[in-house]
Amino acid sequence: MALIVIEELTKDYRLGSHTVHAVRGLTLRVARGELVAIMGPSGSGKSTFMNILGCLDSPTGGRYLLDGEDVAGLSPGELARIRNGKIGFVFQTFNLLARTSAVENVELPLIYAGRPARVRRARAREVLAAVGLADRAHHHPSQLSGGQQQRVAIARALVNDPAVLLADEPTGNLDTRTSVEILVLLQQLNRQGITIVLVTHELDIAAFASRVLTLRDGRLQRDEPVLSPRDASVAQAQLEEEAVA
C-alpha cells in the first residue's frame, strides 16, 4: 500500500462572503522511498496542500490516508500525535526556537514524544551529526548560517524517525550553493529510505527529484517521473570547480 493516498482532496478558505478554492479535487499516491517535488505558480495551492499533508491543517473534503491511517476525521490531539510520530516538517523560514541551542531545537519533538532526557540528548546529537553539524550542537540559531539553520531544522524533522519528510520551499531562503548542499543531504536521506515530498519554485531543484507534480489553480496539471534525476553531490562538485576557476 502507498504511504500517502489522496482522493478528491479539496480545501476552501472562506473570506467574508466569497470562498477561495485553494485545492480543488486532488487525487494521487506517493509510494515509500519516493522523492517528490511539487511545482506550480504562486497561489496554485502548493503550501495549502503541504499543510494538509503535514496534518497542520485539515481538508474541506476528500480522503487522506497516511501510512494506512485515515487522517481526515481525527481530533486535534490525535493530529498532534501523528505530526509528532509520522511527519517531519521543514519550513522555508526554518522556524527554529530563538535563544535555544541547536541540539535543544532538535530535541523538541522527542520532548513531546515523552522520551526521557538522556535518550533525547543522545538521539539529538546523533541526528545533528548525521546532518553534519556535530560541532555546532550548542550554537544558537543566531550564531548559525541559513544553510546550517535549515540543517538543524531537517535534523529536528528526522529525530523521531518519521514516515515522511515534508518540506515547503526548504531552499527558498538560501543561495544556490547552499540550496545544493541541502539537496545533497535530502538525496542522501532519501537513499537511506526516507520518503520526501518537497515544494519548490525552481526547475533546477525539481531536477533532483524522482518525480515532479505540477499544480495549477488547485488541480494536478502534470504528474511525471524524472527518468534520471540529477545527483546533487555531482552538482556540488561542479559548483566548487566553477568557484575555483
Next chain:
Amino acid sequence: MNIWESARIAVRALRVNKLRSVLTMLGIIIGVGAVIAMVGVGAGAQASVTERIESLGSNLIVATSGSVTSTGVRLGLGTQYTLTEDDAAAIAREISAVQVAAPSMKGKGQVVYGNLNWSTDVYGVTEDYLEARDWPLDAGRPLDAHDVDGATKVAVLGQTTVQKLFGDSDPLGQIIRIQKVPFTVIGLLAGKGESAYGWDQDDVVLIPLSTAKKKVLGTTQPNPRSVRKVEIKILPGDDMDEAEAQIRALLRQRHRLQPGDDDDFKLGNLTDVLETKEQAAQIMTYLLAAIASVSLLVGGIGIMNIMLVSVTERTREIGLRMAVGAQGRDILLQFLVEAVTLSVIGGVLGIAAGLTGSRAISHFAEWRTLVAPDTIVLAFGFAAAIGIFFGFYPARKAARLDPIEALRYE
C-alpha cells in the same frame, strides 16, 4: 511531557524577559508581603487581648449579688446583697467542676502610712481569693484561714498601692491604717496590669472578709453573712457553660426562686467581655487581610496581563511546538507553569518581604505583630492559586490556537 519539563521551559522563558518577569512578580511580592504583615498586626493585637484574658484568671465565673423583687420594688444591682458566704460554700461543695469559690466585699477606703495617704479599693476576701484569681504574690504571705476566721488586722497590698504609700521602702511588717484601723502588711501582690475594662487592677488592698465587715466597710446589710460577689474558679477542662448552668440552678434553689422568677444574682463570665474584644480584634485581622488581598488580586491581574502579552508574542513558537507534536494540554501546562512560577517565586519573596515588614512595624510603630506559620503557608498557597487562576485563561488561549494559523502569525 511532565511538569519538570514544563517548569524548565517556563523558567527559561521568564529569564528571557528578566525585567518584565521581576516587575510582574513585584505585584505578587507586594500582595503576599502586605497580607503577611497585615495579618501579623491583627494577630498581634489579638494575642495581646488573649493575654489579658489570661491575666484576669481564665475559667472564672463571677456571681454578683443582684436585685430583690420580693417587695415588688426592683432595687438596683448590688444594693441589697443577695449572695452569702454560705452560697459560696455550697457552690464549692456541691458542684464538682468548681475548683474554688471565693466570696468577697469591696469598698473605697482611705489608706494611710506615715504622712502619705491614698484612696484605694479595699477588698474583704477569704483565703481562696488569690487562687480564684490566679494571682501570685511577689513577697510575704497570703491571707490564710486563720486570718479570716479570727478577723485579724492584716493586709496584702497591690503594686500600685505599694508604690503610692511606700515608694521604694519595704512595706512588709509595716503598719498602715485603713479607715483609721491599723493593719499589718503581710504580703505584696504581683503586678496584674489593666483589666478588660481598663481599670488598674493593682490599685487594691486585700484584707480578711470578716475584718472588712466588722471594722472597715461596715455592714448595712440585714444579713451579716451577705457578700457582694463570689468569684468561682472552674477546674481546667470543665465546660464553662455547663458549670454556669449548674451554679445558676443551685443558687436559684438556695434562694427559693420559683420557675417564673428572675434571678436575684448575676452570673458573669469575665471572659465573655474579652471574647467580644477578641472577636473585634479578629474582625480587624480579617479586614486587614481583605484589604491586603486586594493588592494580591491586583498582582494576579498583572500576571494575567503579562501572560496574555506573552502568548501573543510567542504565537509562532506555539505554532512550531504544535507542528512538532505538542498537544493542547502540553501548551496549556507550559503557560500555566510559567504563570505559577511567577506567582510562586513572587510568593516566596513576598513572604520574606512580609516578615521583614512586620518586624519593621514592631520596631518602628511598637505594635506587637505575630506571624504564625499557617499564615505563611496560607499566603503562599494563595499566591500559587492566584497564578493558576489568572494564568489559566491565557494558557487556555495558547492551547486552543490552531497550529497553522499560529505558524502564519506575523
